[in-house]
Amino acid sequence: MTAVTQMKCACDSCLCIVDTSKALEKDGHYYCSEACASGHASGEGCGHKGCGCHGS
Template sequence: MTAIDVTMVKCACSDCICVFSTKAAVTKEGRFYCSEECANHHKGGSGCHHAGCTCHG
């Protein structure tokens, strides 16, 4: 079997549309997020603030 290195992922936040490098990820509970806001489930009600994304958890 051939190993596959994943370098780009979609944010684990269900409302988020961001795709980013795993090297830039915020990791929480074993999942990859694009920002602290998404990783913390938008507790303050703010989105990730990336262009074109309107997520708020």
């Protein structure tokens, strides 16, 4: 069995795929950026190309 090393960012509106060894982990979920991990508290997106994620 191989370990999962890549998964979708835990932010619902985010399209990013994160490497679990480099991702931001918060409460057992993996995020691509501090913006996603904080639930977009400031309303900013992750800033990654092609992704328009934001807070709900």
